[in-house]
Amino acid sequence: MAALNASVEKAKASRREGTGPTEVHKLPKPKKKTAAKKQQAKKTTGRRPRSA
Template identity: 60%
Template structure:
């Protein structure tokens, strides 16, 4: 991270000296992420269809 900050500082200095048209934007530090709340969907009652029993093979 320190190498990145040093690189950014060096780039800022070179742009100021050359008077370049580009601008550098500060990179915001990411906020800490919190765990998302899990919601359980409403349970649906599914009706099972009965199937015919399997036929046994006769010997």
């Protein structure tokens, strides 16, 4: 268990956890994208069965 605690402490030190207040940056608002116009699929005429 001591090895695990030592490993955790080493990992926290490498990430500089708990060394003071962290900086929080606000993300810029994303620009609105224009909606892509959907092209309507062409209607295909259905095949008619042959009449015998």
